[in-house]
Amino acid sequence: MLTLSTDSGQLHDQQLLKEHRMLSSRSPKGDCCxxxxxxxxxxxxxxxxxxxxxxxTLKGDRGEILASVEVWCNRQRLHSALGYQAPEEYKSIW
Known part of the structure; x- marks a missing residue:
């Protein structure tokens, strides 16, 4: 079963989730962080x-998303927490 993290969406959104056998996950009201x-x-x-x-499609796009995360996020994208270096670059220094 898939879980979709949402705001306190409209009733029709909840019906659509139900039709596709998905759960809605929401934070308590007023807990924005x-x-x-x-x-x-x-x-x-x-x-x-x-x-x-x-x-x-989940199956078709999943591989593309995982590859993008691996290449873009882990090798190329600059991260402020790492002194604006890509994780691979930061890792190679240490």
């Missing part, structure tokens, strides 16, 4: 890795 790190990651995933395109 509950999952900030993952929210940031998924924002980056949607805007940088997929270029805001629609993903059509």
């Amino acid at each position: 509950d999952n900030a790190a993952m929210e940031s990651f998924f924002h980056m995933l949607k805007t940088e890795l997929t270029n805001n395109r629609v993903l059509h």
Whole structure:
């Protein structure tokens, strides 16, 4: 079963999830920082890795997403926590 992390979406959104046998996961009301790190990651995933395109199949797009995360996030993307270096570059120094 898939779980979709959402805001307190509309009723029709909940019906669509139910039709596709998906669960909705929500933080308690007023807890905006509950999952900030993952929210940031998924924002980056949607805007940088997929270029805001629609993903059509979990099986087909999963490999592409995993490869993008491995290459882009782990080897090329600069991370502020690592002194604006890519993780591979940072790792090679140590």
